[in-house]
Amino acid sequence: MAEIDIGASSSNGRTNTIKLRKRPATLLLPEYFPRLEIFPRLEKKKEFEIEGRDFFLASKKGIREIMEDSYSFTVDILGDPKQAFFAVIDGHGGHAAADYVAENLGKNIVEALENVGDEIGRLEQAIRRGYLVTDKEFLSQGGFVHCRNGVWRVQGSLAVSRAIGDFHLKQWIISEPEIKTLPLTSDCEFLIMASDGLWDKVNEQEAVNVVLRERNVQESCKKLVDISCGRGNIDDITVMVVNLENFAL
Template sequence: MSCSVAVSNSPVFSPSSSLFCNKTSMLSSPETLTLTLSHLKPSQGSSSSSCSASSPTPSSPSSPFRLRIPKHPTGLSGPGSSSPSTVFKRKRPTRLDIPVASFCSAAPPATPSPATWRELVEIENDGYSVYCKRGRREAMEDRYSVGLNLQGDSKQAFFGVFDGHGGSKAAEFAADNLEKNVLAELMSRDGDDIEEAVKHGYLNTDSDFLKEDLRGGSCCVTALIREGNLVVSNAGDCRAVMSRGGAAEALTSDHRPSREDEKVRIENMGGYVDLCRGVWRIQGSLAVSRGFGDRHLKQWVIAEPETRVLQIQPEHEFLILASDGLWDKVSNQEAVDTVRSLCVGVDKPEPLFACKKLVEVATSRGSFDDISVMLIQLGGYI
């Protein structure tokens, strides 16, 4: 097998201009370099490791590549030339434009539109604001719920943030049903023992979800405002933080397997907690110890909330409910300071922008999770 390649004036052999030359130009060129691929048994002799196009040396008999370069006359005579000393100028082979598409089986993917990269929720209403941003998941798994003027009372409201995992079904179900289940329990108890009412509202919501035979789970944090009281509950690692005259006060405690009392509870029920890639998990799987759903871990992941009740005071400025996507990157006090700088003591309060600012800070620090932030102004409920 042989291939004839035209030789240019350059001392450096250029594959880009020579290996893609067409057949016609190779056959018509008076000066050719014949490269023969020999598959015969190599013969004994010395070998040469390199050759130069400008000063060729005979190839070794033992090399599988044999380079045969005929000696050129000092001058080349064209047709009708009368003098053998006439020298024709070598012509560079015509450059071939080979389209890139000929080497590719498919076109490069188009740049995705902004809508395919994020999903945003922006709500601003009298007394509360909500901002949610999708992380790097395929779909937003966070949900929220708001109920105002409950039972015809403008001083009664219900707020919730729900952080789903393993899909959004559990968070969506809880957001749609938890409020009515808690209110149903309150009515059945005539408003007495509000902590028990909230507890059974949570447990009933979890039981109803498990009957749906749906996968996934969800953490949550809720705030029920009733008769001047603030009732804050959580199951999982969503958190409620209140500003008391500018000082941050966490009203909930995260439910994670790393918490000592949660670890003891899980182990007493026959489960185990271990460290996986720097995170404490139940059965090597889930990084939260309470929440709705999680059927395969229901023996250890309970939906029973922890609840705190306090009377709203004038120094209670606002309440932040948010998923762990925020709290993993932003401290309680930093969150309160950010909101106060945009909402307290300014001519034009910007509560929605304050929520957005918190999400941007968490994202800039490397939070890849869905982030939901709800800001509730408490002054209107005193």
């Protein structure tokens, strides 16, 4: 929350400071993105919100000095209004890998999509190529991720089996993505994407229930962040809710 100082005079002539808290202003983004759009990190802000076409994102920094979560999105991929890319990236051991993924993964997937032709499974191929290229480029530039202690982790370092930038864990951690395909029909209302700051405190069904109850992607994101923080979350948290109505086949 942002703090506002308000001066108030007391009976003894002294000026007292009253601190009020309010949500940060929402960033309104253009509704048309012909290609992948990258927006600068808001490192100085502890909390921010972004509103774009068909989605809303709310993010809040935890107790770390620097926000390690990141995000990326684009719509109208290859001129098709039903093709879009949305990502919430949960960084670990620093923000370098997450920032690099935010700036390059979507671009690499789109470039791969342009080169795979019209064969069956082209989208899956493009996603896989985009992931592998992003990981290779990040490592080739000297990027890497530091290990930290925490919950149960692979080799005592990382709590996931797939990641980008973990060169020292390549024997156990892969950048090969796990891809699941789901046809978007009229029954698909929304998509919730979030970092561990949400999922460590809120289960999937509860998150779905919040979005269904609020019926508004903006209020849903804010509510989910508030619920997690109210339950003691101290991790970075980023929540994105995408309205899928315009993407249904």
